[in-house]
Amino acid sequence: MHSDQPLIHVEVVYALPNMQRVLKLAVVADTPIQEIIEQSGILAMYPDIDLKKNKVGIYSRNVKLDGTAREGDRIEIYRPLVADPREIRRKRAEQAKLEADKNK
Known part of the structure; x- marks a missing residue:
């Protein structure tokens, strides 16, 4: 690190299902x-x-690993989707319909 180059402050974030890890540097x-x-x-x-494999973004916008960050940026590492969100919503809707039919 060269002392003549300005430093910027950024966060590296990795979200897990039950917590979020935030590292400031x-x-x-x-x-x-x-x-x-x-x-x-x-x-x-x-x-x-x-x-x-993991996509990376800054404030929910995908970025390339060779890109650079700016002061205050939040670099986010995304976990791969385990299931398609549309599929999950469809299954939930089906389940809700079955529950409603059962309670009639």
Whole structure:
């Protein structure tokens, strides 16, 4: 890290089903997203994160690992979807209909 380059403050976030892990760090302004994630230490904490598979975004917008962050950015690592959200909603609606029919 060169002292003549400005530092920016960012967060690296990984959401689990029951909690969210937020790591705050200061990095040199032009550090690539992948490097920021590696510097945060989150990959050691959660070995299931695979940057080749997990999508990454800043404030819910997908970004490339070679992109850069700006002051205050929240770098989010997304877990792969286990099921299609439309499929889950359809099953819930079916279940609700069955419950309603049963209670008639």
